[in-house]
Amino acid sequence: MVISMDSLKPRDAGKVSGLTKLTMPAQDLDRLHFDDSVPQAGSDNTTTIIRLVGLTGVLLLLGFFAWSMYGVLAPQGISTLEAVMLVFFLLGTVGLSIGAVTALMGVYALVCNKSGLKTSGAMTSLDIALLLPIYEEEPEQVFANAVAMLNAVSAAPGGHRYSLYVLSDTRTPLMKAREQKTFAKALTRTSAAGAFYYRNRAENTDRKAGNIQDWVINHGENHDAMLVLDADSLMSRDAILELSNALAGDPAAGLVQTVPRLIKSTTLFARVQQFSNALYGPLLARGFHLWAGGEGNYWGHNAIMRTKAFAATAGLPRLNGKAPFGGSIMSHDFVEAALLRRAGWQVRLLPSELHSFEETPPTLVDHVLRDRRWCQGNLQHLAVIMTRGLHIVSRFHLLHGAMAYLSSCLWLGFLMTGAFVAFYAGGAPVNYFPEPYAFIPRWPVMDSEKALHLMLMTIALLLMPKILGLITTIAADPLLKRWGGWAKFMFSVPGEIILSAILAPGLMVQHVGLVCRIFMGRDAGWTPQRRDGVSLTIWTLMKFHSAELGLAVILSIGIWFGWLTPQIWPVLLGLWLAFPLSWMMQYSARRPKIFATPEIVDPPSIIMDATLLAIDFQAERAVSAA
Numbered sequence: 001m002v003i004s005m006d007s008l009k010p011r012d013a014g015k016v017s018g019l020t021k022l023t024m025p026a027q028d029l030d031r032l033h034f035d036d037s038v039p040q041a042g043s044d045n046t047t048t049i050i051r052l053v054g055l056t057g058v059l060l061l062l063g064f065f066a067w068s069m070y071g072v073l074a075p076q077g078i079s080t081l082e083a084v085m086l087v088f089f090l091l092g093t094v095g096l097s098i099g100a101v102t103a104l105m106g107v108y109a110l111v112c113n114k115s116g117l118k119t120s121g122a123m124t125s126l127d128i129a130l131l132l133p134i135y136e137e138e139p140e141q142v143f144a145n146a147v148a149m150l151n152a153v154s155a156a157p158g159g160h161r162y163s164l165y166v167l168s169d170t171r172t173p174l175m176k177a178r179e180q181k182t183f184a185k186a187l188t189r190t191s192a193a194g195a196f197y198y199r200n201r202a203e204n205t206d207r208k209a210g211n212i213q214d215w216v217i218n219h220g221e222n223h224d225a226m227l228v229l230d231a232d233s234l235m236s237r238d239a240i241l242e243l244s245n246a247l248a249g250d251p252a253a254g255l256v257q258t259v260p261r262l263i264k265s266t267t268l269f270a271r272v273q274q275f276s277n278a279l280y281g282p283l284l285a286r287g288f289h290l291w292a293g294g295e296g297n298y299w300g301h302n303a304i305m306r307t308k309a310f311a312a313t314a315g316l317p318r319l320n321g322k323a324p325f326g327g328s329i330m331s332h333d334f335v336e337a338a339l340l341r342r343a344g345w346q347v348r349l350l351p352s353e354l355h356s357f358e359e360t361p362p363t364l365v366d367h368v369l370r371d372r373r374w375c376q377g378n379l380q381h382l383a384v385i386m387t388r389g390l391h392i393v394s395r396f397h398l399l400h401g402a403m404a405y406l407s408s409c410l411w412l413g414f415l416m417t418g419a420f421v422a423f424y425a426g427g428a429p430v431n432y433f434p435e436p437y438a439f440i441p442r443w444p445v446m447d448s449e450k451a452l453h454l455m456l457m458t459i460a461l462l463l464m465p466k467i468l469g470l471i472t473t474i475a476a477d478p479l480l481k482r483w484g485g486w487a488k489f490m491f492s493v494p495g496e497i498i499l500s501a502i503l504a505p506g507l508m509v510q511h512v513g514l515v516c517r518i519f520m521g522r523d524a525g526w527t528p529q530r531r532d533g534v535s536l537t538i539w540t541l542m543k544f545h546s547a548e549l550g551l552a553v554i555l556s557i558g559i560w561f562g563w564l565t566p567q568i569w570p571v572l573l574g575l576w577l578a579f580p581l582s583w584m585m586q587y588s589a590r591r592p593k594i595f596a597t598p599e600i601v602d603p604p605s606i607i608m609d610a611t612l613l614a615i616d617f618q619a620e621r622a623v624s625a626a
Helices: 045-076 080-111 139-153 173-187 207-222 237-248 268-292 307-313 332-342 364-383 392-424 448-476 486-519 538-544 546-560 566-584 605-625
Strands: 127-134 161-168 196-200 225-228 253-258 303-306 346-350 356-358
Touching: 045 080, 045 268, 045 448, 080 268, 080 392, 080 448, 127 139, 127 207, 139 161, 139 173, 139 196, 139 237, 139 605, 161 173, 161 207, 173 196, 173 605, 207 225, 207 307, 207 332, 225 237, 225 307, 237 253, 237 303, 237 346, 253 307, 253 332, 268 346, 268 364, 268 448, 268 486, 303 307, 307 332, 332 346, 332 364, 332 392, 364 392, 364 486, 364 538, 364 566, 392 486, 392 566, 448 486, 486 546, 486 566, 538 546, 538 566, 546 566
Parallel strands: 127 161, 127 225, 161 196, 253 346
Antiparallel strands: 225 303, 253 303
């Protein structure tokens, strides 16, 4: 039996009698909007001071690197081309500086135990809906996760009441039939079947954001809060309970976001991503929590929010023009958080290391394909950033999201401008190594010793979050038992750093390509995400990485003829290895010999429960198919 949400009755009819459906009007970005139902929150002077300290740190770093680069270029004066090179370098360093300062703040938060959320002390029980939107996903794993979470919270202490809704936007008839059959099986695996619902939306207007909006309008009035998940999300009972208590204990909070950790990596690429996320993510999350305060961000899933507040303040308008810049907002989460905060609600991050999980793309190709959608959505934010009434920190989140992709253009511009500066300095070809066996090149218009020092300092700035994350991890677990022991850990750390460094030039080129696609008017569309990790053919990978290979050939020719300095070999190496690494890292890495994380060494019970349920559902499907 499949329960249609069109005929759902509230579980507590007496409690919600007389309620009318919520409305979710599209917000006017040109007019101020404040929600009068927001409880008054006191001023947070501590957060203001922390932000000023952090901003000062970022500006000092930028000033230092600007002065250092000026010293490299200054021996014969600064030409127009060199000034452009300096600007590219300085803008590209902004993100690195923010990351380093955030990591330092994370250390401070860890040492001073500033990782919790302030509550009013008056805890009210909430009726909470767990929303699981899906689109063309393998239903056995989706419903296994759903049943595991619903069973976990059905008897949770604290007085909160939970329901779980699987909200399908699937269009394929065969996949819709599989979802319905799997849901019928899932109902028999939970003692909370009366709180477990499934529906398939007739029209998948506005993608995931429209899916959530449809539920809010038609069923949101029955629930105080909604915990939004993704198709690959998984959360333990304690994580859901702590998130629920965080919202219940802070009347001014409209949204509370957790920090998801990556799980279920089966390929080498995914395993490296999972290891990096587990090792460095918690420290950066603590730092972000410290300076963001009540102006945090929303990452689209594994977050809880007040249903009425979301409906009243976070309705998304359609942007002027056609896709990719116009139409429906793809990266809806950042904008929804900004609109909630504009209306007066606090948006907070819960940085505790909870069992809040998601999966990661299995291959580099899948990672970039997902980035196509994210890049388009984040660049759309440039049209939203001047929305009237937004908090300045919300504007920063929107700009920072766009810069995550535009920074690749800045770094490529820096490298190409540097090549032109060197080429035109005194006529080509330029002999950078007039003395045999010299390690440091002799730049015709640059101070070579200062250039080497600047390069090393830039690398140090880039690695600072990783080094601090490494130190704090060892301090918390000296024996590294949760990471598989010292032998695995000390092999995995340099392995992750080296692989990330080699992959960086290729990702830079791919991101530049994504930005160019968007500015050329090419819409990324909405395609299902591949999670199976099936290996791609060599021909497919060669086509996908043709830009990196082409640029590698051009740069190699430039070095061969003496037009470019051989000191760009780290970038050149990454470009040449983009294809073979992409091919190698798509293969299985199931045995946890290296890149082990706590979730691999000692899987939480919620992961084991979901895995066993998925195996069960898949076995039943195989039997019925036979």
